[in-house]
Amino acid sequence: MNRWVYSVVLATALAPAAGAVKAQDIPIAVVGPVTGSNAALGEQMTHGAKMAVADINAKGGVLGKKLDLIIADDACDPKQAVAAANEVVGKKVVFVAGHYCSSSSIPASAVYNEAGVLQMTPASTNPALTDDAAKKGWNNVFRSCGRDDVQGGVAGKYLADHFKGKRVAIIHDKTAYGKGIADETKKAMNAAGLNEAMYEAITQGDKDFSALISKMKQANIDAIYFGGYQTEAGLIVRQAHDQGLRAQFIGADALVTEEFWKISGPAFMAEGYNPEGYTLYTYAAIQAFAAAANKAKSLKVDDLSKALKSMTVDTVIGPLSWDKKGDVTDPKYVFYVWKDGKYAQM
Numbered sequence: 001m002n003r004w005v006y007s008v009v010l011a012t013a014l015a016p017a018a019g020a021v022k023a024q025d026i027p028i029a030v031v032g033p034v035t036g037s038n039a040a041l042g043e044q045m046t047h048g049a050k051m052a053v054a055d056i057n058a059k060g061g062v063l064g065k066k067l068d069l070i071i072a073d074d075a076c077d078p079k080q081a082v083a084a085a086n087e088v089v090g091k092k093v094v095f096v097a098g099h100y101c102s103s104s105s106i107p108a109s110a111v112y113n114e115a116g117v118l119q120m121t122p123a124s125t126n127p128a129l130t131d132d133a134a135k136k137g138w139n140n141v142f143r144s145c146g147r148d149d150v151q152g153g154v155a156g157k158y159l160a161d162h163f164k165g166k167r168v169a170i171i172h173d174k175t176a177y178g179k180g181i182a183d184e185t186k187k188a189m190n191a192a193g194l195n196e197a198m199y200e201a202i203t204q205g206d207k208d209f210s211a212l213i214s215k216m217k218q219a220n221i222d223a224i225y226f227g228g229y230q231t232e233a234g235l236i237v238r239q240a241h242d243q244g245l246r247a248q249f250i251g252a253d254a255l256v257t258e259e260f261w262k263i264s265g266p267a268f269m270a271e272g273y274n275p276e277g278y279t280l281y282t283y284a285a286i287q288a289f290a291a292a293a294n295k296a297k298s299l300k301v302d303d304l305s306k307a308l309k310s311m312t313v314d315t316v317i318g319p320l321s322w323d324k325k326g327d328v329t330d331p332k333y334v335f336y337v338w339k340d341g342k343y344a345q346m
Contacts (some may be wrong), residue, residue, distance in 0.1 A: 025066040029088040031098030034073035048282035076101040086112035102126035102176040122281030130325040139305040144285040146331030156188025166222035167197035173228030184228030283314035
């Protein structure tokens with residue numbers, strides 16, 4: 001039970017960190033779960049944002065001005081996300097790198113659209129974020145990560161190819177992200193010829209999964225695909241092991257842990273910091289904003305959006321370009337295996 005699915009793209013070296021910024025310059029924000037069960041992922045976002053701002057400022061900033069980073073906490077809670085969005089909008093930010101949870105990014109995007117603020121999430125993968133924005137005619141919503149339907153297609157095909165004739169359980173945590181990625185994986189797996197033996201939901205925040213694990217044992221489950229976040233995933237893996245369930249555990253991109261990514265840049269390494277997971281995706285989002293602003297010679301959302309959709313930006317996670325919805329045009333997904341505390345690409 002030590003295999004996970006992750007979305008990754010190649011990272012390149014980062015520039016050295018720089019000094020402080022001035023409050024009168026261009027305000028931007030990073031918004032994510034500073035507190036709560038996903039705080040470790042929010043810390044990755046914050047660290048990536050700080051490094052990106054420091055590096056961009058060291059190279060002259062944006063439009064001749066320095067970036068001033070504001071940090072806000074949404075705790076991955078939809079209501080708090082709207083409050084955090086209003087908070088940073090009130091501080092006149094022109095760009096937001098955020099949020100982490102899809103259930104936060106979706107309601108917050110309406111606040112940013114009304115205020116004319118560009119938003120680029122490094123982590124929210126639910127298709128509804130950009131699909132709904134496009135239907136409403138909004139042009140302010142972008143991602144530096146992929147979508148559930150793309151990642152789910154990869155995971156579903158993998159399950160169908162590698163567990164043919166086996167019994168697969170699809171489990172999700174009822175969140176916009178968890179259910180979204182689980183359902184997309186299920187759809188792709190079914191289309192590839194394998195039907196799930198079990199489809200179950202848990203509740204985010206639950207601690208005891210013994211009843212679910214007993215049910216999976218009775219069903220002779222060979223593999224578990226989990227749509228959800230790292231806290232519940234870790235508990236399921238531990239409790240399954242304790243109860244003697246030896247099914248293969250496979251998860252999605254939210255399951256980023258300390259040893260996830262060994263490729264890092266000198267600025268992070270000089271601090272003794274491993275730039276795992278969403279550190280780099282947040283860094284890339286701010287790089288994309290800076291590149292768009294410098295190309296457009298403007299901080300207006302219409303100009304920034306138009307620039308992003310017409311360019312390719314070289315970022316720490318590789319070149320990024322966007323379609324008319326604001327989705328990355330060619331997201332890369334590979335499988336990683338976790339064994340003995342280390343990851344290696346399959």
